[in-house]
Amino acid sequence: MLIYTLKRLLQAIPTLLIVITISFFLMRVAPGGPFDGERQLPPEIEANLMAAYHLDEPLPMQYLRYMGNLLQGDFGPSFKYKDFSVTELIAQGFPVSLEIGGLAILLALIIGLPLGIAAAIRRNSTVDYVVMGTALTGIAVPNFVIAPIFALVFGVLLGWLPAGGWNGGALPNLVLPVVALSIQQIAYIARMMRASMIEVLGSHFIRTARAKGLNEGEVIWRHAIRPALLPVMSYLGPAIAGIITGSVVIEQIFGIPGIGRYFVQGALNRDYTLVMGTVVFYGVLIVLMNLIVDLLYSALDPQIRYDD
């Protein structure tokens, strides 16, 4: 298992290199540059800016410079946020995104899994219809609709919770963004859990378990849930990587200082180093999360073994 893990990590290096290279050049092919704004700059001043960020060098040269710095763990300075390096920005924002995203996933699992299981057990009952109907609505209504409604209703009109702001991560400030972020995940997880549970409940080993005379509760708890969790697990790997790297919508609407906004703002501002930094960071997270999921697979399903 240790060797398997190491192998997977080594395989990730060429993958990441390809991701970095493609992103680097795609970013530069995009029209418009970091200094194209409403205020058009005099040529002398634009030349100074280009030189200050080495943008006046040939592209392959810039690429080599970037890769060289990256190997030393240096993501470079942000073009837009000039007083911070990209590493600092990610280091300051990631714990926030991790907290919001982690709580949202936790909430989604706590609510989504039981709902999915209940719907599967009581298939085609009122419970099933209500859960699946709600889940479909949850999937269909996007964040950018839910979040402002939450802020307006619970923040402004009812005044129960802050309408936005981070406030060092105080509990009242966490509630709305975490709930808004988790709604879609609850819906996905509930639907996925229901589908895989139904499949498992129809399989031979469940029939055998029932034939042995186990009661229904035991059949579900001891035999059905574990295998039914596998598809949810494979979904969770990339989903967690996506959620803990922040959501631009949630962050902007609730004023959360996470890193989600850097993906979008970095790209819109042509903040090349910031975009590259977030891409590399996200890439590494995806690789890690997928690896963790694969390792957990073997814990959940005895048929899966990673032989060295």
Place this chain on the structure above:
Amino acid sequence: MPPDRTIVATGGRGKHDKMISKPCSKISRHLLATLGGITLAAFAIPAQAFSVNIANGAEPGTLDPQKTSGTWETRITRALFEGLVTYAKDGSLVPGLADRWEVGDDGKTYTFHLRDAEWSDGEPITAEDAVFALRRVLDPAIANQNANLYYPIVNARAINAGDKSADALGVEAVDSHTLRIRLSQPTAWFLQALAMTEAAPLPEHVIAKAAGWVQPGNTVSSGAFTLSEWQPQSRIVVEKNPHFHAADSVEVDKATFYPIDDAGSALNRFRTGEMDIAYSSVPSSRFAWARENLGDALRVGPLTAEYFYMFNLHDGQPLADKRVREALNLAVRRDVITDQILGQGQTPSFWYVPRNTANAPQGELDFADMPMDERMARAKALIQKAGYGPDHPLRLRLNYNTLEDHKKIAVAVAAMWKPLGVEVELINSEAAVHYATIREGNFEVARYGMVATINDPFDFLNAYADNGSASRSSGYHDAEYDALVAASTAELDPQKRRQLMTRAQQRLLDDYALLPLYDYVSVHLVSPDIQGWESNPMDVHPLRYLQESEQ
């Protein structure tokens, strides 16, 4: 977050909604504030501390006053760094670190006398600090975006281009409190340029030490406030600077700037009472609601900014033909755009330099007073003369950057051009692409918003002069216009200068070189609990003048 504000922030209805003007809620607010003060007395926070929470738009890219690029940054840097001259609450210029100055008879020598003032670490602020700052702002490595405003100083342009060393700059410290600046030619707006935070003296003794010199703990300030906290994307806190030369007159003890990109979110947080001032925080779709419900808190003010359509006049372009440009100008009903689409008090514009700018030139497009049917008849005739008709319609591309209002305006303008037989293709792109398209001259008609950096027509007029940004993009060249702009810059007599600028602008307008649409307005929210905040064309609202309303 200051306790005296959080307590009242809870409760169902926000203090900035209509109810707030009722005296009872005001009294309870003060009662609660006092109670909050008592409970917190143990933590040594003054009970009467006046703190202000500000929804400040975007996260600042930097707090280095010489690297900033937007108002959301200068609102903070202006609180930290005091210029030789600075802004009063109405946006006019008043003495700052210099308590007086003389201008030589030739208009080329400025002598500033600095008052006895200290950095927030107690070090004296000297003329050397001012020299250091002006050399630094022109240093190519600093890459300051407004460096061209300091080009009138002897050798400045060559230094900024990297052709001369910084010590060749025509700036010297005569003694520790006297600064002399020599210009290569008289420049009417030079004091305005010095009022920008870019030109404020900087603490060489601190900058020399630390690369991250603008971080809390490293930095010192000369302004009314010091930087005490900066959590990126979360908040920036400034506190009253006891070393500030006019500290006695400053009432704000602490101000917190929150970066809130989303206007709707900022509006929400203003309504709950969490924010006392919210800049640009009314989405245009909510403006009518805000006018109904927010009363005096809604502040609509003039702004030295112009919304216009840039024409591409390069050879071979359809708009190289003056008749076409005139026809397109004639057919646009500006009042429909300002009144029916925007409805926030923008002024329909028949000129280029916004009327609220100081010394704004006079004059307007020649058809400004003509009835609409006459205008349309003239426009149709012109388009026909230019060779376009039903068989050969004029096809135009109209570029705009992503924003709902830009889209609505573009659609409306396309509809107004339709009776002329003009077929418009609307092209929407994100800002970086849009402005790159303009820079490369790869457009026919393009939406443009020009905002003045100083309260003077210079930015506007210079853009269309030789080698100005608009001239390069649009291909507009007129030697006489260039001469008039150059002469107006060097003319120190305000009357004569205004005449020169009026003549310059009129040449641009008579050529229909662009299509002006409206003069912008600023839309902000300010709690009725705050006084000393005034609307002004420069949209500057220094924190040091804010006061708590008396009950």
